[in-house]
Structures are given as C-alpha cells and as structure tokens.
Amino acid sequence: MPHHNTKENANMSFSEEVTHRHGGETLTACYQCGTCASSCPVARLDARFNPREIIKLSLLGEKQEILTGDAIWLCTSCFNCQERCPQDVEIADVIYALRNIALEAGNSPNIYADFASALIADGRIVAISKFVEKKREEYGLPPLKAVHVEALNTILSATGFTKPEKKEASQ
C-alpha cells in the first residue's frame, strides 16, 4: 500500500498526499458532477456536509480547511456516493484517507480517543449495555462473547494502532 511519511508528504501537493494514501487513490478522477452530493443522506440532513465539496477542497489543496473542519467526520460511510459516482471515485475511502491525515495531525474529534481507549481496554468501542443484552435475548440472539483483549492488543500493536491524543477543549 502506498504510504508516505510526514517528511515526504511535506514535499507533495495535498492532492498528491491524498492519492498516495490507501483509499485516496481515486481522488483526481472527480469531474465535480455532484452525483455524490445528491446521493448522500447526510447532505440531505445537514447543509454543512457535501461530499462533492470535500473532494473539491482536496483537489484545490485546501488542506487546513479539510483537516481542521468538521465535515470529514460527518460521513457515515454508507457508500451511496461511491456506488453511484460515474468516475468510480471511491469517495468514502477518500474520506477515510483524509481522516487518517487529520488524525496524524492531531485533529480528530475526542470521541475517537474514547473509542480507542475502550477498544484497547475492553475490545469494543462501545460497552454492551443491559438493554442490548435484553434485546438480543428477546430476538433469540445468543449473548455476545467476551473479547480476547490480549490477542486483540497484540494485533493492534502489530498494525501500529495508537490511541489519538485528546484535545483540551471538548467537542
């Protein structure tokens, strides 16, 4: 998988940086038709979010706006846009690549640090509540098995997974 370190990235344009990331490879095929925006359920609910705009800003090199803004974190990864893009731009994957760049720059929302802490400690990003256990029982589903946390942490270490730092001001 193509992946450049931060020093190498400093010598690239932002769109090059994104296309060299896993998931970001198809960025430059976009011709701004807007099919993604009209397919996106989040854009329908929140005018701040527009996948076509995220792609455009990435192509224009508006790195700070992308990395410090909220937009890339609002995508639900439903892949509607990606299924319909006439240029086969992997929009949701591009957004993952942008999130990874933002995360490395220390710009991820604090909730991701909470998810990471819970994953490392309990093997799940959200604790299983009594409510969920009861509902599973009602639907005839088996109880969720305990996670082998030690094995999981071995995998996390091997993949270089690290917990993002929390920012001072809560989001």
Ligand code: SF4
């Ligand atoms: S649907 Fe594809 S080509 Fe059209 S604006 Fe979105 S990413 Fe670009």
Ligand code: SF4
């Ligand atoms: S994957 Fe993200 S950007 Fe694409 S349609 Fe779904 S919510 Fe919108």
